[in-house]
Structures are given as C-alpha cells and as structure tokens.
Amino acid sequence: MTAVPITEAVAVDGWRWHDRVAGLLDDGLRFVSLSGTPDGDVRCVLADPERTVVLTTAPAGGRVASIIDIVGAAGWDEREIHDRTGIGFEGHEPLRPLLRHPSATSDWTTPVAGADVHDVAVGPTHAGIIESGHFRFHVVGERILLLDPQLFYKHRGLEAAAAGASPELALRLAQRACAACAVTNTVAVAQAIEDARGAMPDAELRRARTLLLELERLYNHVNDIGAVCAGIGFAMGNMAFAELKERAQRLNATLTGHRFLFGTVAVGTSELEIDAAAAAGARTTVAGIGADAAALWADVHRNRTARTRFRGAGTLAHADALALGACGPAGRASGIDDDARVASPRLWYDGFAAARPEAPTGDVAARIGLRVLEIVACCAIIDDLVSAPITPGRVRGGNVDVGTGVGVVESPRGRTAAIVDVHAGTITGMHLRTGSYANWPALAAACTGAILPDFPLINKSFELCYACVDR
Amino acid sequence: MFVLFRHLAGVRRAAGLRRGAPLSAAIRHVDAGSCNGCEHELGACLGPMYDLQRFGLAISASPRHADILLVTGPVTTRMRPALLAAYQAMPEPRLVAALGDCALGCGLLGDPSEVAGPLEEILPVAVRIPGCPPTPEDIARCLLDGLDGTLQTATPGA
Numbered sequence: 001m002t003a004v005p006i007t008e009a010v011a012v013d014g015w016r017w018h019d020r021v022a023g024l025l026d027d028g029l030r031f032v033s034l035s036g037t038p039d040g041d042v043r044c045v046l047a048d049p050e051r052t053v054v055l056t057t058a059p060a061g062g063r064v065a066s067i068i069d070i071v072g073a074a075g076w077d078e079r080e081i082h083d084r085t086g087i088g089f090e091g092h093e094p095l096r097p098l099l100r101h102p103s104a105t106s107d108w109t110t111p112v113a114g115a116d117v118h119d120v121a122v123g124p125t126h127a128g129i130i131e132s133g134h135f136r137f138h139v140v141g142e143r144i145l146l147l148d149p150q151l152f153y154k155h156r157g158l159e160a161a162a163a164g165a166s167p168e169l170a171l172r173l174a175q176r177a178c179a180a181c182a183v184t185n186t187v188a189v190a191q192a193i194e195d196a197r198g199a200m201p202d203a204e205l206r207r208a209r210t211l212l213l214e215l216e217r218l219y220n221h222v223n224d225i226g227a228v229c230a231g232i233g234f235a236m237g238n239m240a241f242a243e244l245k246e247r248a249q250r251l252n253a254t255l256t257g258h259r260f261l262f263g264t265v266a267v268g269t270s271e272l273e274i275d276a277a278a279a280a281g282a283r284t285t286v287a288g289i290g291a292d293a294a295a296l297w298a299d300v301h302r303n304r305t306a307r308t309r310f311r312g313a314g315t316l317a318h319a320d321a322l323a324l325g326a327c328g329p330a331g332r333a334s335g336i337d338d339d340a341r342v343a344s345p346r347l348w349y350d351g352f353a354a355a356r357p358e359a360p361t362g363d364v365a366a367r368i369g370l371r372v373l374e375i376v377a378c379c380a381i382i383d384d385l386v387s388a389p390i391t392p393g394r395v396r397g398g399n400v401d402v403g404t405g406v407g408v409v410e411s412p413r414g415r416t417a418a419i420v421d422v423h424a425g426t427i428t429g430m431h432l433r434t435g436s437y438a439n440w441p442a443l444a445a446a447c448t449g450a451i452l453p454d455f456p457l458i459n460k461s462f463e464l465c466y467a468c469v470d471r
Numbered sequence: 472m473f474v475l476f477r478h479l480a481g482v483r484r485a486a487g488l489r490r491g492a493p494l495s496a497a498i499r500h501v502d503a504g505s506c507n508g509c510e511h512e513l514g515a516c517l518g519p520m521y522d523l524q525r526f527g528l529a530i531s532a533s534p535r536h537a538d539i540l541l542v543t544g545p546v547t548t549r550m551r552p553a554l555l556a557a558y559q560a561m562p563e564p565r566l567v568a569a570l571g572d573c574a575l576g577c578g579l580l581g582d583p584s585e586v587a588g589p590l591e592e593i594l595p596v597a598v599r600i601p602g603c604p605p606t607p608e609d610i611a612r613c614l615l616d617g618l619d620g621t622l623q624t625a626t627p628g629a
C-alpha cells in the first residue's frame with residue numbers, strides 16, 4: 001500500500017504567489033484546483049503521489065497574480081473566482097465572465113472577425129433530452145473557427161448551501177451536483193472531510209468505495225459509447241448500448257438499492273454489504289456486460305460508415321490537451337498518461353495502470369476506443385472486488401477538529417478534486433472541481449476546425465456533464 | 472450489423488413489452504437545473520427496455536411541435552426565462568409535467584437565491600412524477616395515467 005499523502009497548508013504573500021506555484025510545479029507537483037476560501041483568500045492545491053500542498057494567499061487590494069501562464073488549466077477557475085468574489089487576476093486579460101451571464105454577448109465571447117464570419121447561437125435548451133447550456137459557434141459557412149461555451153444555467157449554489165452545514169448534509173449536496181458522477185463527487189468530499197480530520201479509511205471502506213466507483217464507471221462508459229453512436233444517428237448502436245447501461249443500472253439497484261448508487265457513500269463509514277450469493281450474481285452480470293460490450297462494439301466498428309465518421313473528428317492535439325489540463329478518457333485519448341487511480345491510497349487500486357490507447361490520435365475514434373479498453377479493466381476490477389463479500393468499513397483516527405482537507409478521485413470523465421474546510425463538526429467551505437469542469441475548455445478546443453454538424457458527435461465523445469460544472 | 476441486430480431482437484423478445492393504448496403526444500423536455508439523473512431515466516424510457524414510443528409518446532425537437540412541456544430540476548433563476556420562452560412557444564392546448572422531486576420543489580434544491588422555483592408557482596403543473604430520480608417505469612406510468620384524457624380537457628390559455 002502506498003503511503004498516505006500529507007496535506008500541507010502554506011500561506012504565502014501575494015508578491016510570491018506566482019513564484020511559489022511555479023516552484024512547486026518545477027518540483028513535479030501537478031495542479032489540482034484553484035478556488036476562493038471562506039475568508040476571501042485564494043488557494044491553489046497542488047499534489048504529487050507523496051504530498052498535497054494547499055497554497056493560500058490574501059489578495060492585496062483585491063488582486064492576485066494570475067497563474068494561467070504556467071497553469072493553462074486554471075483559466076476557468078480564475079474567471080469563476082472573479083465572478084464570485086470580484087478578486088482580479090493580474091495578467092489574465094481579458095478576464096471574461098464565466099459564472100456571471102452579462103446581457104451583452106460581446107462581454108463574454110471572444111472577438112472573431114474576418115470575411116463571412118458569423119455566429120451561430122445554440123441553447124440553453126436543446127432539441128433532445130440534453131442538459132441546458134449555451135454555445136456560441138463562430139463559423140464561416142459550416143466550419144467552426146471557435147466555440148465559446150456558456151454554462152452555469154443550472155447553477156444551484158450547492159457549495160454556498162454547504163457552508164455551515166453538517167458533513168452529512170454537505171455530502172448530500174455534493175451528491176445533488178450530478179447523478180452520473182454521484183459516487184465520485186461524494187467520495188471526493190468524504191475523503192476531503194476525512195483528510196481534514198486526520199482519518200484514514202480501513203481496508204473494507206476502501207474496497208466498498210472502489211467498488212461503487214467502478215460500478216459508476218461501468219454504466220457511464222457503456223452509456224457514453226451508445227451516446228457517440230447517437231451522435232452519428234446510428235440507432236442500433238445507440239439502443240444496444242442503452243440496453244447494456246440498463247443492465248448495469250439494474251445491477252446497481254440490486255446491490256445497493258439505487259440505480260444511480262445514490263446514498264451509498266457516507267463520511268467515515270460504509271454500510272454496504274454484499275454477501276457471497278449477491279457477489280456471485282454480480283460477477284456473472286458484469287462478465288455478461290463486458291462480453292456483450294466487446295462483441296457489440298466490434299460490430300459497430302465493422303460498420304465502415306461509423307468508422308469513417310469517428311476517425312479524425314474533433315481532434316484534440318496532444319499539446320492542447322497538455323496546455324489545457326485535459327484529463328480522464330479525453331486526456332488519455334490525446335496521449336496524456338494520467339489517471340488518478342494510479343496513486344489512490346484511500347482506495348483499492350493497488351497495481352492499477354492507466355489505460356493507454358493504441359494510437360493517441362485525440363479524435364472521436366480514440367476517445368471511444370479508450371472507453372472500450374477501460375470497460376475491460378473496469379469489469380476486471382469489479383470482478384476482483386466482489387470475489388470476496390463486501391462488509392461494512394470504518395475510518396481510523398480522525399480526532400482533528402479544525403482543518404482543511406483534499407480528496408481526489410478519477411470520475412468516468414476525469415480527475416475530480418474536492419477541498420473542504422471543517423470547523424468543529426461544521427463544514428465552513430466546500431469546493432468541487434470535477435473531471436467535466438477540467439475538460440470543457442479542451443472540448444471547445446477540439447471543435448476548432450470541425451464542421452458544425454459534427455458538434456453533437458464531438459460533444460458526445462467527451463460526454464461531459466453540465467450539472468457538475470454548474471453546481 | 473448482424474450482431475447488433477440479433478442482440479436487439481433478443482432484448483425485445485426478453486422485455487416482452489405489450490402494445491399499449493395508443494396516444495399521440497409530443498413531449499418537449501426542458502432541463503431547468505437538474506442533476507441530470509431525471510434526464511438519464513427519461514432517456515431510458517425511450518430505450519429498448521421501456522420503449523415509451525409504443526404508446527405514441529415521442530420527444531419533440533421544438534416546443535412549437537409539442538403538447539407537453541416536461542420539466543426537470545428546481546428551476547434555477549438562470550433557466551426561468553428559457554423555460555417560459557419554451558412554454559410560450561407551444562401551441563394550445565398544452566400541459567406541463569414536473570419530472571422528479573426537484574421539479575416538484577422537494578428535497579435539497581441548493582441556495583435559495585439561485586432558485587426561482589417551485590415550478591408550480593411559475594407554470595400550471597398538470598402531471599406530477601415524484602422520485603429522485605423516478606424510475607423509467609414510474610415515468611412511463613405517471614405520464615400515461617396523467618395523460619388519460621387530460622390533453623382533451625386542458626384549458627386553452629392555461
């Protein structure tokens with residue numbers, strides 16, 4: 001078992017902010033999240049497998065140096081903090097609104113000019129069963145020059161509602177953020193609270209949470225392959241994978257009582273019990289889903305039209321993926337060798353290696369191909385976890401009263417990080433940076449150069465949530 | 472595509488779905504701030520295991536072609552204008568269905584300053600589908616029960 005990373009809190013003066021972040025990046029730490037604190041400060045979480053550092057600075061005169069020149073991934077975070085708190089980021093020009101929705105379009109979109117350039121506005125409501133969000137495509141003819149997404153139509157203020165709440169209520173609010181990532185988000189928050197309290201999950205708790213996370217990944221990944229088929233109007237592929245998703249969700253209901261695994265994660269404990277008979281049934285079901293997914297995918301892939309549509313569509317270049325901090329299946333499909341499961345001492349992933357695509361071409365084909373690979377791994381992990389009964393688990397330690405903790409979990413869409421402040425049994429601050437949040441700028445970049453009718457396909461190949469960005 | 476075809480044929484046989492009393496209604500879905508759970512289950516209703524279309528219920532791409540406005544989520548302040556625009560664009564008679572506990576104003580909704588709902592205070596709700604999320608069976612049953620004759624009696628202009 002890997003050692004548990006220590007979370008260090010470091011306060012820095014404003015004038016040293018940029019250099020300290022740069023120094024930690026040079027030491028090999030990676031950017032995890034950037035957010036405002038309950039006290040009006042700004043904090044940046046950076047981590048490597050051995051340690052997690054929470055850098056905090058008080059903005060002098062309401063301003064802090066921007067870090068986007070060294071952490072391209074922090075662009076949306078700085079824009080969101082500015083909208084929430086008014087804090088300015090020097091060097092981030094123009095600091096466009098993200099959470100705030102100004103009435104003039106020019107206040108939040110990128111100026112694009114040239115012969116025949118025009119805008120196509122889509123949303124916030126859409127032509128199917130789709131989450132709400134607005135897109136401004138700057139196009140020439142049907143070629144996309146640039147996409148400006150405007151999300152946060154579904155902003156429910158869940159983090160604000162968590163301030164002053166009990167840990168249990170904060171966890172339920174985190175679950176409300178997003179159904180498809182409910183386990184990921186609640187495990188990340190539970191881990192953060194436990195980290196703040198100095199508690200460590202025992203083996204049973206780690207196994208139970210890992211099982212829940214992989215059950216979540218399984219139904220999401222088969223869903224996402226079906227969604228990509230829908231993106232090219234291939235109804236048979238869509239329906240076949242919808243059936244696999246249904247089987248996976250019925251298994252969730254059998255094992256936990258809920259099709260989306262709601263209510264299965266708690267702070268400091270797990271009540272999940274799966275006896276030998278239920279475990280055996282789960283192994284059979286999962287093996288069946290895995291085998292059918294492989295056979296059905298092979299048949300989709302035999303279809304030349306499908307193959308041709310997937311190949312070369314919505315390419316996210318490796319350099320862009322790196323610069324924008326793309327992660328999860330989307331990042332891995334562009335050659336980013338990263339998966340939070342590799343170093344997860346609070347979970348049960350010993351010996352886990354991130355899936356590597358045959359060719360990291362960064363297109364729709366690579367993103368689905370990667371999920372196909374991950375379904376195989378996911379079924380194997382579930383099979384291994386339920387090869388013995390699952391029994392209730394607890395944490396050890398945990399008598400710290402006041403503190404700040406970090407939890408990091410790999411969701412079906414990428415690295416999800418929670419940072420939580422605990423004060424004498426109350427949550428005073430909670431921030432969730434989900435895999436979807438991390439990848440939206442990369443999705444926008446992948447659309448540049450594509451044709452407008454391919455947007456649904458490209459969008460589905462990322463299959464990012466709006467709900468767990470908007471919170 | 473033989474493998475896909477054979478698989479789906481098997482799924483349909485195993486599901487043993489009966490033909491229902493035929494209705495004809497077009498549904499416009501608006502996500503007014505959901506967690507996406509209700510959307511997933513609504514999507515499942517249209518899948519091979521539930522197949523809501525066999526009752527003549529279909530999702531419409533535009534509110535202008537829709538009979539039913541199916542709303543999910545607690546209605547955030549930011550989605551209120553788009554929701555009202557969709558309702559206004561619908562021909563009459565039209566009716567509103569609330570899908571899920573959030574749309575019914577129950578449970579944890581978020582920070583009160585961000586929520587414009589409950590839906591009942593914004594639009595006249597005729598069909599209520601409770602659950603978090605309601606299962607595909609619940610959605611199908613509530614829609615079919617709720618629609619039994621309701622479209623005919625919906626007050627014009629409501």
Ligand code: SF4
Binds near residue numbers: 176571574602605
């Ligand atoms: S009712 Fe439940 S599943 Fe539906 S949107 Fe609300 S929280 Fe999500």
